[in-house]
Amino acid sequence: MILPYSGAAKGRDQMIDAAIASFRALNPYAAGPMEQFEVLPIVPLTLGNIDVSFTNSSLWMVIGVGLIIAFFFAATSKRALIPGRLQSAAEILHEFVANLVRDTIGHDGKKFFPYVFTLFIFILVANYIGLIPSIPGSAHQFHVFTTTSHIIVTFALALLTIAIVVVYGFAKNGLKFLRLFAPSGLPLWLMPILVPIEVISFLSRPISLGVRLFANMLAGHIILKLFAMFVIMLLGAPAAFKALSIFPFLGSVAIFFLELLVAALQAYVFAILTCIYLSDAAHAADH
Amino acid sequence: MEVEAAKLIGAGIAAIPLAGAGVGLGLIFGNFLAGAFRNPSAAAANQQTMLLAFALTEFTGLLGFVIAMIILYAF
Amino acid sequence: MLTSIALFAAETAEAAEKAGLPQLNATSWPSQLFWLALTFGVLYFLMSTYFLPRIGAALEERRDRIADDLDKAAEGRRLAEETEAAYNRSLGEARARANVIAAETRDEVGAEIAGLQKEAEARLAEKSDAAEARISAMRASAATKVRDAATDTTRAIVEALIKESPVDAVVSAAVAKATGKV
Numbered sequence: 001m002i003l004p005y006s007g008a009a010k011g012r013d014q015m016i017d018a019a020i021a022s023f024r025a026l027n028p029y030a031a032g033p034m035e036q037f038e039v040l041p042i043v044p045l046t047l048g049n050i051d052v053s054f055t056n057s058s059l060w061m062v063i064g065v066g067l068i069i070a071f072f073f074a075a076t077s078k079r080a081l082i083p084g085r086l087q088s089a090a091e092i093l094h095e096f097v098a099n100l101v102r103d104t105i106g107h108d109g110k111k112f113f114p115y116v117f118t119l120f121i122f123i124l125v126a127n128y129i130g131l132i133p134s135i136p137g138s139a140h141q142f143h144v145f146t147t148t149s150h151i152i153v154t155f156a157l158a159l160l161t162i163a164i165v166v167v168y169g170f171a172k173n174g175l176k177f178l179r180l181f182a183p184s185g186l187p188l189w190l191m192p193i194l195v196p197i198e199v200i201s202f203l204s205r206p207i208s209l210g211v212r213l214f215a216n217m218l219a220g221h222i223i224l225k226l227f228a229m230f231v232i233m234l235l236g237a238p239a240a241f242k243a244l245s246i247f248p249f250l251g252s253v254a255i256f257f258l259e260l261l262v263a264a265l266q267a268y269v270f271a272i273l274t275c276i277y278l279s280d281a282a283h284a285a286d287h
Numbered sequence: 288m289e290v291e292a293a294k295l296i297g298a299g300i301a302a303i304p305l306a307g308a309g310v311g312l313g314l315i316f317g318n319f320l321a322g323a324f325r326n327p328s329a330a331a332a333n334q335q336t337m338l339l340a341f342a343l344t345e346f347t348g349l350l351g352f353v354i355a356m357i358i359l360y361a362f
Numbered sequence: 363m364l365t366s367i368a369l370f371a372a373e374t375a376e377a378a379e380k381a382g383l384p385q386l387n388a389t390s391w392p393s394q395l396f397w398l399a400l401t402f403g404v405l406y407f408l409m410s411t412y413f414l415p416r417i418g419a420a421l422e423e424r425r426d427r428i429a430d431d432l433d434k435a436a437e438g439r440r441l442a443e444e445t446e447a448a449y450n451r452s453l454g455e456a457r458a459r460a461n462v463i464a465a466e467t468r469d470e471v472g473a474e475i476a477g478l479q480k481e482a483e484a485r486l487a488e489k490s491d492a493a494e495a496r497i498s499a500m501r502a503s504a505a506t507k508v509r510d511a512a513t514d515t516t517r518a519i520v521e522a523l524i525k526e527s528p529v530d531a532v533v534s535a536a537v538a539k540a541t542g543k544v
Contacts, residue, residue: 034360034383034384037383037384037385038384039384039387039390039393039394041393045393047396050392050396051389051392051393052392052393052396052397053393054393054397055390055393055394055397057390057393057394057397058393058394058397058401061397061398061401062397062401064401065401065402065404065405068405069405069408072408072409072413072417073413075417076412076413076416076417076420079416079419079420079423080420081420081423081424081427083420087420090413090417091417091420091421094414094417094418094421095421100335103335113414114406114409114410114414115406115410117409117414118402118405118406118409118410121405121409122401122402122405147394147398149385150384150385150394151385151386152385152390152391152394152395153394153395153398156395156398156399157398157402208346211346211349211350211353212342212345212346212349214353214385215346215349215350215352215353216345216349218352218353218356218385219349219352265338265341265342266342268338269338269339269342272335272338272339273339273342276339356383357383357386360382360383360386361382361383361386
């Protein structure tokens with residue numbers, strides 16, 4: 001791609017080249033904000049003729065789940081009457097999700113509690129792992145990877161939730177589950193208009209559920225990366241510009257704190273929306 | 288017009304929904320705070336609904352962002 | 363600086379053009395789905411069968427223990443209240459008994475005093491009766507003696523006047539008449 005620039009700015013172009021070179025030197029693989037989302041195989045694997053290679057995405061999924069298991073193993077090993085720090089944390093998490101499920105779904109929610117809890121903790125840990133900076137100079141496939149920044153992962157989790165909603169809805173209410181699409185007390189002539197709208201709204205649930213998490217993670221990481229890139233670019237520029245690098249740096253710090261909030265909030269929102277959809281399925285016949 | 292330029296313009300236009308999302312988020316938090324100041328005892332009970340509304344509103348803005356990304360990179 | 367950013371954006375776009383949006387690169391999807399299913403499945407299995415029941419049991423145990431302790435405390439309190447009530451009851455009883463004893467003693471002493479008083483009064487009455495009897499006897503004997511003396515005197519006066527001894531009966535009748543007039 002050729003950008004139009006005047007020949008008089010040749011000296012400046014050399015400086016820019018130097019800036020980009022210094023950026024590349026610091027992190028040879030990070031050429032752009034999208035590079036961090038690239039899935040790279042670590043151990044090639046095939047199952048039949050499907051490629052199920054152990055990739056950096058798989059690596060960080062395994063690390064995340066491993067951390068969760070290690071945490072809960074340490075937290076529940078003693079099962080003391082007066083809980084220690086880890087046990088307290090695990091119990092607070094347990095109570096938090098249990099209250100969420102109880103308040104939203106009600107009595108029927110008990111059997112979904114493990115699912116909602118697993119979903120919540122999986123997404124929470126994946127989001128937070130993505131915020132850990134990579135080790136400088138490490139190979140690209142070992143860079144920290146946000147598994148929830150991939151739409152296929154979030155969409156799969158969303159589809160799983162909706163599949164559970166549909167299966168449970170029909171199992172519990174039979175065909176009365178379809179009342180979900182026809183709110184009671186509706187005049188008959190409105191049905192042809194409202195039922196398709198309700199059906200579309202239901203079908204868009206997995207899309208919005210999956211895309212919300214994916215887009216939040218994608219946007220946050222791209223913006224973080226852009227700010228970080230501006231810092232390095234300005235550091236590579238002449239002394240007059242070097243001082244300016246403090247602004248994108250402060251910006252990236254602020255964005256990082258925002259991302260810490262968003263990471264927890266999106267896990268919470270995913271869990272609560274799952275609960276609301278399950279509650280719809282549990283109480284469809286009452287509508 | 289070059290396709291490349293059209294892409295960039297399209298991505299820029301696709302970022303406009305962020306304005307609406309910003310207004311919406313402001314309305315949500317502002318109204319929640321107004322309500323919470325009027326009746327602080329009821330604030331905690333409505334926090335969950337507020338966060339939910341936040342997530343739903345934020346999604347409209349993110350859709351714009353996703354569309355911008357798709358325009359930039361997917362075509 | 364603007365040029366540098368523009369150039370960088372261009373470089374970025376160029377780099378991305380090669381790969382596209384990595385999320386939309388479908389070749390990595392089977393692997394991601396496979397590992398997601400594996401890790402999420404393992405996590406769900408461990409959570410639902412081991413960790414969550416354990417935490418739930420620990421919470422339940424604590425809740426039971428707290429309820430137990432509260433029950434125990436309530437029991438202790440009930441006992442304390444009972445003891446206090448018993449104490450109050452016995453205190454009341456003792457007070458009542460003391461009152462009864464005091465009243466009895468008072469009555470006894472009062473009766474004794476009354477008896478002694480009556481006795482003394484009886485003795486006094488006896489003495490005064492005896493004295494009165496003596497006085498009246500004396501008075502009677504004195505009156506007889508006075509009448510005898512008057513009779514004698516009358517007889518003597520009459521003897522001296524008429525030189526004759528009057529009949530006793532007449533004299534005494536006259537004296538009686540005279541004294542009765544007095």
